[in-house]
Amino acid sequence: MDMSLIKEAPATAEPALSEIAVSVRNISKNYGAVEALKDLTLEFPRGQLTSLLGPSGCGKTTLLKIIAGLLEPTSGEVEVNGKPVTGPGPNRAFVFQDFALLPWATVMRNVAFGLELRSINKSKREDIAAKYIKEVGLGGFENSYPHELSGGMRQRVGLARALSVDAKVLLMDEPFSAVDEQTRRKFQEDLLGLVQNENKTFIFVTHSIEEAVYVSDQIAILLPRPSRVSEIIRPSGFRHKDHDQIRRDPEYLDIVDDIWASLRSYVE
Structure with a gap:
C-alpha cells in the first residue's frame, strides 16, 4: 500500500506512556x-x-x-x-457484531447479565442496567424480549450490556454493520457522545x-x-x-478520499 498518498491530518502530540x-x-x-x-x-x-x-x-x-x-x-x-x-x-467488554443476546431474557436481564455473573445483588444491578438502558435510548423497553426488537434496538442492548459492567x-x-444506514448514522452520533x-x-x-x-x-x-x-x-x-x-468538513472529506485511494x- 502506498501510504504516501495519505494526506497528513493536522499534527497532534503523541500520547504519553501514562495516557496509553x-x-x-x-x-x-x-x-x-x-x-x-x-x-x-x-x-x-x-x-x-x-x-x-x-x-x-x-x-x-x-x-x-x-x-x-x-x-x-x-x-x-x-x-x-x-x-x-x-x-x-x-x-474489557466486547460488543459483538451479531448482538449475542440471551433470547429468553428481557432487555433488563440481558443488560444486567454481566453484573449477575459478578454476583452483584439484583436491586443494584437493575439500577445500573436501567441507567444504561436509558442512556442508549431504550427506556420503556426494559421488559421486552430480543425477538420483539428491531436489529438496531438489539444492538443497543448489546452496547448497554457492555457499558453496564463498567469495563x-x-x-x-x-x-x-447489521443495521440500516439511517440507524447507523444515529449510532455513530451516539457513539461520539459516549466517547465524550x-x-x-x-x-x-x-x-x-x-x-x-x-x-x-x-x-x-x-x-x-x-x-x-x-x-x-x-x-x-x-x-x-x-x-x-463533521461530514462536510474539508479535512474529513480529504482523509476519506485519500484512504480510499x-x-x-x-x-x-
Missing part, C-alpha cells in the same frame, strides 16, 4: 500455515476511540479478540493499563472508511495479511464540531 490504555507489542498470530498477524505493534490512547481499518481478511477481528483475551497470540504481548492480558477480564476498555466488532461522556477507551473494528473517519480519534490502517500497521491517522480539525458538521487496489 492498551499496548500491543510485536503480536503475531498463525492459523496453521496462514499468518494472520505479523509483528504488529500498536498503542491505544486512554479515553479515546481507535478504529481498526483495512481490507477484508486483514486480521482486524483477530487482533480485537487477542486484546479481549479470547484468542492467544502465537507471539508478542498485550497489556491493558500496564497489566499483561492472559485471558478475558473485567477491565475501562470497550471492544466493538463492526457493531453497526464515559471516559472509556474504545477499540472499534469497521470496514467503512467514512465511519472510521467520522467516529475516531485515531485510525490504524492495517495491511493485508500477514497484517501489520501501515499508518496511524489522528484527525483533529473537526473533532470539536457538531455532529452534523490507498485501499482501492486491495478491493477484490
